[in-house]
Amino acid sequence: MPAFRFIHAADLHLDTPFAGMSGLPDRLRRHLQESTFAALGDLVDLAISSEVDFVVVSGDVYDASESSLRAQLRLQEAWNRLACANIPVYVIHGNHDPLSSSRLRLSLPRNVTVFGGSRPESATAVRRTDGQPVAVVSGISYPTAAVTENTALLFRRDPASPLYHIALLHANVDGQEGHDAYSPCSLKDLRASGYDYWALGHIHKRQILSESPWVVYPGNLQGRSLKETGPKGCYLVEVDDNGETSLHFRELDHVRWTELSIPIGELATEEAWKERVEERMEEVRGDLSGKTGIVRFTFTGRGPLHALLQNGRGGHDLLAELQRRETGRLDADASLPLHSVVWPVGFKAKTGPDIDRARLAEEDSFLGELLRLTDRALSSGDLRDELVDTALTPLMDNRHLRELLKSLGPGERRELIEQAGALAASFLLEEDMRGGSD
C-alpha cells in the first residue's frame, strides 16, 4: 500500500454568527465574522503547504439557514485555490447544509467531489506525486436537514480492493449529548463496516472514538460560542506504506474561546477582585499567541463579594470597563493586530453569600422558609417548572422571549432557582443587617 496523507476537517459552519456576545466594537465584529473564513483559508494553506493528497470535509460546511451569499462565494474561492494546487476535495453535506437546501448552483471546480444523498458513493483517491491509487473515499450527504435513519449501516467495504478505505459521515455516534441525534449509529456499526478511517462530522468537540479502525471527529474549524472552547482545527492524517495511520492535530482557529473560573473565597475587597480579573485576562492574553481571545469569567465559591456580584451591578461595571478598555485599544491604534485583543464577553456569578446556608435553611424564619422552598423546587421537577413558568409568565407576551423561555432546560431552570434563592437571601440578609444597625 503506498503512503499518502490527507486532511480531515468538518463542521466549517462558514459565516455562522458568533453566539452569546453583545456590544462588540465594529473592528472586532468584522474580525470575528472573518474568522471562519480565515480558518478555511488556513486549511487551504495547510493543505497546500503539507502537500496533502486530498482533503475530506465531513459536512456542515456552511449553515443553509443563514443562507449567506458570502459563505458560498468564499467557499468557492477556497475550492478554487485547492483546484489550482491540484488537490482533490471530497465533501459531504450535513444537517446544516443538506442537499435540499437552497444552495447556490455555483459550478464547482473539477477537484471537488460531492457525494450524493441516496446511498454512499465512492471515489478512488490517487497520490498526487505519481498518480497511483491510494484510497477509496466514500461518503453520503444529508438529502434533508433531518436524517434519522442509521446511514452508517449502508457503508460496506469493497472486499476486492486492497486500498485504504475512508468513510465520510455526518453523524452522532453513540448518541452524544448536546447534539441532535441525526444519523444515529453506534461505534459497533462503524467497526463492522470494514472501513479503515471514519471521517466524522457533526460533533463540534474534537475526539477520537477509536483507533482501530480510526473513528475521528476533528471538531469544528473555529469555535463560535462558549460551548466551543479550546483549540480548534483539523487533523492531518498520514498513512504509511503499511497502512499505519498517524493523526496530527493542526490548530486553525483565529478566535479562541476561553472559560475562566475565579473563586471569590479569598477575595476580600472589590479592588482585589478587579485586580484578579484583570490579572487573569492578561494571562489569557499571554497564552493566546496570535489569536483573538474571547473570555467569560465564572465566579465561584462563597465570599464577601457575593452580594456585589449577585446584584449584577459591580460585575456589569467592571465588564463594561474592561470592554471599554479593549475597545479603546482597538480605536487608539488602527494597526493594532486583533490577535492581541482579549474580549471579555461576560461574567457569570455562581457564587454564594458568605453565609451558612444549611443553618439558615433550618431556621424557623422567612428566609429559612424561602430556602426550604428553594430546596424543594430544586429537587422536584414539577415544582421547579411551575415556579419558573409562573414567575416568567409576563414574558410569554413576546415572541422572542417566549422562545427563550421555551429553550430553558432543566439545568438552566435549576440554576435560575439557585440564583434567585441566593439573590433573595442576600436581599433579606442585607435588610436584616440594615435593620440591626438602625
Next chain:
Amino acid sequence: MRLEKLQIQGFGRLEHKEIEFKGPVTVLYGPNEAGKSTLLGFVRAMLFGIPSRTYGAMRYEPLRGGAHGGMLTLRDSEGSLWTIERYARSREGASPAGGRGDRLRITRTGPGGELREPAQEELERELLGGMSKEMFRQLFAISLSELQEVSALQSEEMSRFLFHAGIGGGAAVLRGEKKLAQEMDKLYRPRGRNQEMAGIIQSIEQLERRAAAAKALLPRYREVLKELEEVGADLDAGEAELERRAAEALRLEKAAATRADWLRREALRAELAELPERATFPEQGLSRWERLQEEKARLELEAAELLRKRAVLQGELEAVQPDLALLEQEAGIRSLAGRLERYESGIREAAELRSEAEQLRNRLEHVLRSIHPDWTADDLRAFGGTVGEKEAVRRFTARFQEHDKTVDLLHHERMKLEREASSLEAVHAGALDQLQASAGAGRRQFGDVVPEDRNEVRRLWSEIQGLLDRWRAAASSVQEMRRSAEAEAAAKAHVRGFQQRLLGVSAVLTVLLPILLWLVAHSGWSALLGGAVLLVIDAYLLLALREPGGRKPRQRRRGGRMLSEPVASPEELRLREILPRLIASPLTAAGTQGVAASLAEPARWDEEERALRRLMEQWQLWDQRHTALEAAAADARRKTAGKLDELAGLQRELARKETEFAGLAREWEDWLRERRLPGDLSPEAAMDVFRLAEQGREWLSRLEALSAKLAASKLEADAFEREGRALFGELPEAESAGPGAMAAFVRRAMAELDIQLELQAKQQRLTDRLAPIEEELDRRKDRLEAIAAAERHLIDESGAANGEMYLRFGAEADKREKLMAELRQAELVLFGTMGEAERRRLEELQRDYEEGMLLRMSEEAGKRLHEAKQHRQLLIERRGRLLQEKETLEQRGLEDDVNQQLAERQAALGEAFDRYAVLAVCQELIARVRNIYEEERQPVVLRKASRYFEKMTGGAYSRILVKMGSQELMAEHRDAGPVSSSYLSRGTAEQLFLAMRLALSEAVSGRESLPLLLDDLFVNFDAGRLSGVLSVLKEVSASRQLVLMTCHAHVADGVRSQLGDVQFVELV
C-alpha cells in the same frame, strides 16, 4: 402584676379618691363623667409620668386646683409591693423632686419587708418589661378611641410581635420585593416600550428584517446568475442573425450602388468580343521594336566617329622619334649625377682638413715644448700617463706628506718629554729633602728607643703590650685571692703597687731603647743617620727622665713594702728581659734590676708604663708619616727614571725617520728617470706633466684622424673621375682642366637625357590612346549584328512577314490589352474581394432585378439590420445591469454583518432575559413564602387573636390574616372568605381589633402579666357578641387582672353574670 390601690390626690375631676382592687376582675361602673376615663389616665400617668402641658386635656389637671397627682400601689409577681407617688410640678413653683418635672417617689417593699426606692427607669424595666408608654396605651389601658386606631397595630413595633423575629415584620420582604419589581421594571414590562429588553427586542426585530433582506440576496443572486445565462444565450443567437442580416443588406446596397459599373462592364465585354483573333503578339512587341531601331541608328553613328579619331592619332605618332643610344646610357649618367654632389663637397672638404691639420701640429709642438725641451711626439706616445702611473705619483706625494707629519710630531713629543723630565727631577729632589727632614725629626724625638730597625721596635712593642696585659691579669687574680684577708687599706696598697710596677717597666724601657735604635740603624739605615738619631734620642731621654728619677726611690720604697712577698710571675720576668731592649732610658740604663724594682713598685710602674705608652703612640704616628714619605720619594725617583728612558727612545725614532726619508727621495728620482723626466720634479709638478701629456696625446690623435680623412677623400674623387672617363671617353682638352671639369660635363649629359625621355613618354601615350579606340570599334560592330538578329526574331514571333506588318499587328494587340484592363477595373469595382458564391449572388441580382427594385430591396434589408442591432443593444445593456447587480450582491454579501449583529443582540437579550428570570423567580419565591407565612404558618399571636376573634363572633369568622408588608388586617369569614378590616362592620371591626390587642398584650408583656384596663369598649356589640367577648375576657382574666369600666348597666350585668367573681366598684 396587679393593681392594688389607687389614691388620687387630685386628677381631673377626681379628688381625694381611693380605690382598692380586689380579685381578678374589677368593674368600675358609673355614669358619664363619673371619671372612668380619668382613672385610666391616672394609671397611665402614675406609671409613665404625668403628660406635659402640651398635651392639654390628657394632663388632667385638677379642676379645682390643688395637688396634681396621687399614689398607685402595685404588687408584682414576686410579691413585692410597689408604691408610686407622683405629683405634677405646680404651675408656680419649682418641682420638689423627680424627673420630667414630676414629684416622684417610688418605693418597693419586698416580701421580706426590705424597702428600696427604685428610679423611674427601674420601674419601667422591671415592672413593665421595658414597654413604651404608647404601647401600654394601645394594649393595656384602652379606650374606645385607641381600640379603633388600626394604624397602631400596623406599627413596626407591633409587627415585631406579630411576625417572627428576624423578618423585621415583613418590611424587609416588602422592600426586597419593591426593589425586585423596580429592577424588573427596568428590564421588562409586558407591552412596555422603554425597558431594556423591549429595546433589545426592537433592535432584534429590525435586524431580523434586515437579515430577511440579506437572506433574499442568495436567491436573487441565483436568479441573476440564471438570467445572465439566458441573456448570454440570447446574445449569441442574436449575433448570428445580425451577421446574416448585415450581409444581406450589404449585398443589396452594393448591387444598387454598382449598377452603372455593371452596365459598363457589359459594354466592354461586347467590344472585346469584336476584335479579330490573332496569334500571340510578343509581349511589349511595339516598344521593343522601336527601342531596337533607335539603338541601331545610335551605334552606326558612334562607329563613324571612332574611325575618324583613329586616323588623327596615327598621324601624330609618326611625328615623334626619340634618340635611343643616349637612352641606353641612362643608368650610368644617372649614377654619376647622383654622386656629383658628394664629389664636389669632397674637394671642398679636403682643403679645410688640410688647414685644420696644420693648426693641430702647431699646438702639439707647443705642448711638447712645455713638458721638456727634448721631448718629441714619439716620447709623448711612449709616455704612458696611465692611471697606475698617476696613482704612483699620488702615492709618492702622500708618503712625503706623511713623513713630514711624523717628523713634526716626533719633534713636538721630544720637547714635551724634556719638559716633563726636568719637572719630575725637581719633584724627586723635594721628596728626598722631606725624607731627610723627617728622619732627622724622628731621631730627635725618639732618642730613647733602642733599636734602629723600626720593624724590631714594632715587634718588641707588641710583645711588651701582650706581656703587660697578661701580667696585669695575673696580678689582679693574686690580689683577688688576697682580698678576703686584707682590709680596705690593702686594696689601696695594691693600687700603689701597681703604679710602682709601671714605673719599673718605664725604667727598663729607658735602658732598652738605645739598644733597639742602634739595632735598627744597623739593619737598614745609613750609619750616619742612625748615629745622629741615637744622639738626639739619648739627649732627649736624659732631659726627660731626670725628674721622674727623683721620685722613684719614694715610690719604690712604698711598693717594696707592700709587694715584698709575692714571687715574680713569668710575664714579669720576660718583661724585665725585653723592656731594656726597647727603651734605653739614661736613668734605668744601669741594669735590669731597675726594671724589676719598678715592677715591684706598682705606682711608679704605672706612671712609667703610661709614659712608655704615650711615647710609643707618638712613635707609631711618626713611623706612619715617615713610611709615607719614604714611599713618595721612591715613587718620584721611579717616575724620573721612566721619563728619561722615554726621551732616549724618541731620539732613536727620529734618527730612524731621517734614514727612511733619504730612501724615499731616492726612489722618486729613480721613477722620474725611468720616464725621461727631469729628476728635480716634485710629485706635484709631475701631475702637471700628466695633464700636458694628455692634451698632447689628444692633439696627436686628432691630427692622425685628419690625415686619414684626407686620404679617403682623395680616393673617392679619383674613383669618380675614373668612372666619368670610362663613360664619356677622354674629355676634350679644353674642358678637362680643373677638378670641376668632370662635374660640368656630367650636368650637360643629364640635361640631354631629360629631353630624350620626354619624347619617349609622349610616343607611349599616343600608342595607349589608339588601343581603346580600336577595341570600341569592334564592339559596335558586334552590337549591330545582335540588333539585326533581335529584329528578325520579333518579326518571326508575331507571324508577320515584315516590319510594317509587324507594326500593324502590334497596334491591334495594344487595343485588346486596353479593353481587358478596363474590364478588370470594372469587375474589381463590382466584386472587390468577394468570394465566388457571393459574386455569383451579386451577378444574379444584377441580372434578375432592375435598378428601382434593387433600391427598394436594399432599403428593406437596412431596416431589418437596424432592428437586429437594437435588439442586441438591449441585450447587452441588460447583461450589464445583471453583472452590476451580481457584483453589488457579491459586495453586499461580503460586507453583510447583520447575522453577527443579530446574534449579538440575541445574546444581549439572553443576558437580560437571564437577569430578568432570576429577578422574577426571586420575586416569585418571596411571594410564595410570604403567602405561606400569611396563610399557612401564622405566628402565635395571630393564631391566638384568630381564636379570640372566632370566639367573639361565635364562629362567624374563622381567623385573622395580616398581609405582610402592608400589614393590612383581614378577617376570614366562614362563608365569604377573607375580608379586609376596612370592609367590616364597626362592631366586628372593633371585635377584631380587640382580639388582636388581647393577643398582642399577651405576647408583649414579658415576665410580668400586666393588668388590662378596658374603658367601655363594648358599646357597639350586640348581645351575642358581647357574650362572646366576655367569655374571652373570662379566659383572659385567668392569667391577668382585668379592670373594666362601663357606664352601661347591661354590660355591667353581663360581666357580673358571665364572669362570676367580680369586684364591683360604683363610681359616683
